[in-house]
Amino acid sequence: MDEDAVDVTETPDETTQWRRDASTSRTVRLLWTFGVGTFFAAIGTVVSWRLYRVAGEVGGGAVVIALIAALAATVLALAATDDTERHLERLTRPLPVDVPSGTKLDRAMDAAVGAVVMGAVIGALMAVGRYVSQNELLAVGAGPFTGLAALLIPIALFALVFASFLQSVGALDREDRTVYLYEPDQAIDLSVIEDVSIRPIGDSAVVTLSYAQPDGQYVQGPRRLVVPPAVARDIAAIVDSQR
Template identity: 75%
Template sequence: MADDEVNITRDGTADETTIQWRWDASTSRTVRLLWAFGVGTFFAAIVTVICWRLYRMAGEVAGGFGRAVVIALIIALAATVLALAASSDTERHLKRITRQLPINVPSETSLDRAMDAAVGTVVMGVIIGMLMGIGRYVSQNELLAVGAGPFTGLAALLLPLALVALVLASFLQSVGALDYEEQMIYLYEPEQTIDLAVIEVVSTRQFGDVVVVKLSYAQPDNQYIQGPRRIVVPPEVAHKLQSPIEHRMA
């Protein structure tokens, strides 16, 4: 078996009889996007409310100039976040920006998650802001009989969708090992063990770069076999799990 066939993730290790994997926001694009969308939407909703209040206060205090300053600051912060996210050395640039502040810059995985959340906040903030702005324009100019309702409704709908995305991101995370020699699957977080000898049928459904595997257990002497009925694994692991079982049952 070639090394590149069993080296599932950059955090995983493998030999000729074992595949180990860790599928989370740092290794799965699907989980990462779901997490960034969920967290970013909630943060964006909070930031949108704060920015709107600042915009109105600035307008009351300094008129059009105050509003322009607030808009410029928002654009500058958003551009800074996107520039940091696009940089090949985010940690160094972030340290340079915050060197005068009593802030400890996170490193590696923590920094990646922080930048994902920040980018998600910017993107979803733009979307929410556009929906609210269009709704306000439509309402003020009486372009639709229902007013701003459809646009504010879409913006509000993003919050439950974000919650669903976070639940999915949590469900689609997986850490485990497939041992060919022992014919066992070892799952962690939570810890579970699956004996491949009692698996009769395996069916799969892929979501992005994540595969949900449905397991059907044998019932010798009508005895119920305990174990998870669905597990989440990378596509490569799903293929290597499915092949020997189908060959055995053929």
């Protein structure tokens, strides 16, 4: 994904528009996929383990494992195909469900793939912990492995919060020296900015703004922006030209 081209649009009137979300930013997409996938994986692990225990009492544990493996393989196969929507419609044709399309389908597949991957990670940690505990390989038993699996939940929550922080929609008007932010709507007059610092994060850039204080008055406005790197460089260039 080209960090400076996918989500940045140049217009003839000296305006650069951008949108940073899971559809245009690899960093946001990975964080969102990890966060949502981990939560679904945790729920799926609990449900699968209960089903396995119940089925195991009647000798059907292998059937549950086979069904889980088949479901995971189906999700990965759908994610790998070039026409996910058509294949999904074929699979769900007997069911009374509507197949999502476009961005909704992309996010649904991201969540499903994330759940499969993180489910495998959580399952592996639990399996290793169980093996270590049964064979008394560690004095603390399965604690480190189950603890690490449980730690994935708060990490996933942080990933979702961080993904939300990295999302932004806006425009930079070079002629008016103004940054327009949407969701929520804000306008930042760059003429009152005296310094800019840029910190790259993945395929985004966090721009820290230092406002001038004319006559000692506090100027309201956001102190940090998340924008594409190309927009961050343009903002810094405009501020530098005012010195």
